[in-house]
Amino acid sequence: KIIYTSIHNVILCYFIFNLNYNFPVGRRIVVTYLGFLAAILTTTAFLPQVFKTLKTKKTKDLSLIMYILLTVGTFLWGIYGFLNHDIPLVLANVITFLSSVSILVLKVKNDLTRSS
Numbered sequence: 001k002i003i004y005t006s007i008h009n010v011i012l013c014y015f016i017f018n019l020n021y022n023f024p025v026g027r028r029i030v031v032t033y034l035g036f037l038a039a040i041l042t043t044t045a046f047l048p049q050v051f052k053t054l055k056t057k058k059t060k061d062l063s064l065i066m067y068i069l070l071t072v073g074t075f076l077w078g079i080y081g082f083l084n085h086d087i088p089l090v091l092a093n094v095i096t097f098l099s100s101v102s103i104l105v106l107k108v109k110n111d112l113t114r115s116s
Helices: 004-019 027-054 064-085 088-116
Strands: none
Touching: 004 088, 027 088
């Protein structure tokens, strides 16, 4: 069962990573729209936290490590998307990067104020 699952995952990854290149133009457009939809949903899901944090300025219960990792991760995903000419990936990660930077700056500022 473990071998089957591993083989299945390898095959699935192969198709996912080669999706755009093996599809005819019509299917590539569908894949691009799928990317835009995923980008819109995941970025939109993060925005309520951003708005609430910026409005209340309360960051005590937010994890500093999580926001550092999220900020660096979205920055790297944005570069990856740019290098691969993947517009949905770039747009989603630029928006999420800017949002996470704003919360990260507020978190660090608040933590420094509390500690002094």
